[in-house]
Amino acid sequence: MTGTHMVNKRAGSSNGPLLQSLGLNVVAPLAVFYGLRAAGVGLWWAVLASAVPPLLEGLLTVVRERRVGMLGVLVLSMVALGAAMSAVTGSPRLMFAKDGWITGVIGLVFLATLRGQPFMYRVLSSVARGDKRAELERNWQASPTFRQVMRRLTAVWGVGLLLDSVVRVVLAYTLPIDSVVLVTTLQYVALFMGLELFSRRYARKPARLAVIHNETAAVAS
DSSP, rough: OOOOHHHHHHHTTTTHHHHHHHIIIIIIIHHHHHHHHHTTHHHHHHHTTHHHHHHHHHHHHHHSSSOOHHHHHHHHHHHHHHHHHHHHHHHHHHHHHHHHHHHHHHHHHHHHHGGGOOHHHHHHHOOHHHHHHHHHHHHHHHOHHHHHHHHHHHHHHHHHHHHHHHHHHHHHHHHHHHHHHHHHHHHHHHHHHHHHHHHHHHHHHHHHHHHHHHHHHHOOO
16 A cells, blocks of 8 residues: 555545535635625625634644644635735735735745655645655655656646636636625635545556555565
8 A cells, every 4th residue: 555545545534624624714704704794894804804713723723733724824824914915005906816826826836846845745744644654755765656646746736726826816806896705715615626636536546556556665675
């Protein structure tokens, strides 16, 4: 059993935390934002209040797992930066457009790692522990196919995030202002789920897993 398979199996068995993260970082902020807007609260305050659920998710992650939840940090950073920019410039559209800029920067970071250890491999290594992490490292050292998989997944995510960035900026300046939050959030969910589905199917292909296993075993022997 390869490190990729074990990590994917572990991820597939932990849907609870994933659903909680999506609920607190996607569903709850939308509910708070549109609930407050319907009650007549101003745009700026509604956006700030929508940051409370991601903050709670981040605190729960720190307390339970003693680590910082990256999704929560990203959402909070976007909200905080956007609110600050809106307060300084007086432009609510700039507040939403900045989400696209940040997404674009993240996509560039993914692509910038392709020459060394790609971003996806670093993520897997950071969440794996003990024997699983050691096996991932062996696969990286011994299997050209495994390295190709990690680089290809990183490239796909990087390009996907860059495309998402462009669409977000365009939507921020063209949609009715109260529609931007809903549409861009749904866009984010669709992008995330699409990239996740592709990643799992690509990395779990039995023939590919067998090649990785054989390459690693050949070097070990």
